[in-house]
Amino acid sequence: QVQLVESGGGLVQPGDSLRLSCAASGGVLGRAAVGWYRQVPGKLRELVARIAGDGMTNYADSVKGRFTISRDSAKNTVYLQMDSLKFEDTAVYYCNFFWRPVGWGQGTQVTVSS
16 A cells, blocks of 8 residues: 655744655555645644646645645655745644545654744
């Protein structure tokens, strides 16, 4: 079964940038729609961005204009470029297939702090 592994998180200051990676192992992403999600303690996991097989993208209003989702089929990876980070972007970020999700990975922690 395909597993998705997130990486790239870290501790940054407001206004900084990070690029998260979502790498598939045990299979290929193919043209499957993939989403980036985030979760903070005590809240439900929320969809941040989604990319379809044809490259069409959607974003949550809270990140529109600051985050960019992309995919590299050759590297079997989906990225989330996060610019102009804010305190409220602090969360654990996960990726998963949008229509047929697999088991959730460990996620990658993003902390925005001054």
